[in-house]
Amino acid sequence: DGSYKVHVDKASHKGDAGTYAVHLYYMLDGKRTYITETTATVPETQVTGNLTITNQTSNGFDVVVTNVSGGGKTVQEVRVPIWSDKNGQDDLTWYHADKQSDGSYKVHVDKASHKGDAGTYAVHLYYMLDGKRTYITETTATVPESQVAGELTITNQTSNGFDVVVTNVSGGGKTVQEVRVPIWSDKNGQDDLTWYHADKQSDGSYKVHVDTASHKGDAGTYSVHLYYMLDGKRTYITETTATVPESHITGKLTNNGSYYSVRGKYDDIIIVNKKHGLSKDYNPGENPTAKAAFVRLRDDMINQGLNVGRSYSGFRSYDYQKTLYDNYVSRDGQAAADRYSARPGFSEHQTGLVFDLTDKSGNLLEDARASQWLKDNAHNYGFIVRFQAGKEASTGYMPEAWHIRYVGKEAKDIHDSGLSLEEYFGIEGGDYATSSKPAESKPATTGAINLPATGTYTFTGRASIKAEAKVSSPELAYYDKGMSVNYDKVLTADGHQWLSYVTASGARRYVDIATVKATETKPEAKPVAKPADQPSLPESGTYTFTGRASIKAEAKVSSPEL
The missing domain is CATH 3.30.1380.10 (Muramoyl-pentapeptide Carboxypeptidase; domain 2)
Known part of the structure; x- marks a missing residue:
């Protein structure tokens, strides 16, 4: 249209804001000739920045910084100091915001870095301009209180037991130190109560396998409770029930x-x-x-x-x-x-x-x-x-x-x-003929028995078979009164007299046949056989024992020996 135009960038004028002088000259016959003049005004640039809080959960939140401007100066760094409103600024953290592809900046805040505090958080925005930290703006964020949570699911229910799966495990801001699952059947109160330690799985859930053999083989309803260990204390979470069906095995x-x-x-x-x-x-x-x-x-x-x-x-x-x-x-x-x-x-x-x-x-x-x-x-x-x-x-x-x-x-x-x-x-087993056998044995004789070095011995009472000639050695089996054994050794050890022989499999075995009086070795705790008849005794008095007798907390044969 015959006009002329110039674009002026203040960056070519040291970034100055304010009034600019604008003069007009022509070149006429090779000479620069003044024509007219005016002024222009470049306004001061504003330092800007907006804070937005997103993704607020009980675990933390995100801070997004937009409209970032240094007011004509280069923003060298975006910093975001954040702290909760609990206990002053004892959890103050200066975050370095990361620039995103859209030109915004972002910070993720995990409350675990702020002592797990829930509630209000102060969020401030600073820029680094010309090497100096410059305050821009501020806002607040809210972290809701965490809820203690946990869900129980019963799987794989059979007549032999079931599995317990624990999901959605949360300690409400506290560390779940242990997941415990107490379980018992509805038969006979809580006499089979077992506290299970649940094992953590790769997907973050926890699992317990329950075998009915650990609960007296009970079928029916089982109570399943869930507890967490939080701050060293056992905390109830929830409960459910499981059903173990009756076995269809008849034994017929x-x-x-x-x-x-x-x-x-x-x-x-x-x-x-x-x-x-x-x-x-x-x-x-x-x-x-x-x-x-x-x-x-x-x-x-x-x-x-x-x-x-x-x-x-x-x-x-x-x-x-x-x-x-x-x-x-x-x-x-x-x-x-x-x-x-x-x-x-x-x-x-x-x-x-x-x-x-x-x-x-x-x-x-x-x-x-x-x-x-x-x-x-x-x-x-x-x-x-x-x-x-x-x-x-x-x-x-x-x-x-x-x-x-x-x-x-x-x-x-x-x-x-x-x-x-x-x-x-549920079928009959045991011996060829019905016999009554005591639960445990003791040496049938006190004092060493005069025996040849090898021979056949017929037992006068129940005698323990062991892998070692020691009273403390576990009983492997036993001989009953009237049974006999071919032995190849007689020895005294641990205050007892023993017969020894080699089994068909080549293993050496020892049989406890008598307590040797000369030793002070205490025999292994074994209940004695039931007396043949009841002695006639006064209501009170002094009694001298004719054999070893068990002391118990109750007048019951089934009560443990004290």
Whole structure:
């Protein structure tokens, strides 16, 4: 349009604000000629910045800084001092705000950096301009109080137990030091109350597995409560209930002419013990399914470096078992042989479902580490350790760590129950004939017995079998009155007289037969047998004991010995 134009940037004039002189000159005939003049005004630039609080939760908040201007000066840094309104400025923190792609700046505030305080927070904004910290503006943010929270969910409810899952775990601003879950059944009050420690899972939840065997096998309703440990104190959170269904196992035995069986959860289970025998003609050989599972188990044990050999004892026919049993009777006597060997027609080996493991030396497996592995893992292969310590009253046999029985899928249920096969199905077991056996034994005689160095000894009372000639050594099994044993040593140790012999598996055993008066060694605490008859006594007086007698807190046989 024939006009002329100039753009003036104050950056070319040292950034000056205020009045500018503007003159006009023409170049005429090569000479600069003044024409006119005026003035222009550049207003002062404002330092600006806006604070916005976002994402406010019980854990903290975000601070967003927008409209950032240094009023013509370079903003070298954006700083945001923040503190809660509790205890002055004892939690004051100077945050460096990070520039975002849209030109704004951002700070995230975690209340954990402010002593976990809830409530009002002061939020100020400063710029660094020309190396100096310059106040810009301020606002406040609110952190709501945290709520103590936790949710209980019951999963995997079966007749053997259930799982408890704890989610949404919050200590309301306090650290949850521990998650505890007390659980009990609705039977007999809280006599089975157990405080479980919940284990934290990878997803932040907590979990407890409840086995009914730890609650007297009770079915029905269970109370499940949730507590946290907060500041060292146990704090109630919430509660729910779980239901354990009644087991459908009936324990009803049937006999098909060859063997007894009971209906399990998944299959019919063959039952063989001293009360339930097999037909002499039953000769199935090794069960192929059981054999394949056994080979897998044995090889896994070997591959894990356990002391397990490849040899084993599996299927035995009726006639083979008769020969084996008769040899044991000839060597040790029938009473002793019945403790560790089955009579023909009463051996689980005749089913083809049983395998005896050996160690690398070819002896029956008694290695502690391998035996524990077997006890903990055999069910994963469909097996149970058939004869375990403390179960002789139901199984009828001394503990045999090496003897495993294939039952298939139900092996896990039996293992988890902590019961013997007889106890699990509620069927009769024990000895060939009903007998009354005291719970524990004591030496039947006081004073050393004059015995030859080797020979056969017939017991006059119940006597403990142990792995060491020590009173404190755990009882492995026992001999009852009238039983006999072939021994190869007689020794005195720990204030007692002992017989010693070597078992069929090659392990040496010791039997406590008498207390030796000459020693001051205190015998292991063992209850004595019930007196044959009740003595006639005055209402009060002095009594001299004729044998060892237990002191208890209650006049009950079941009360613990004090």
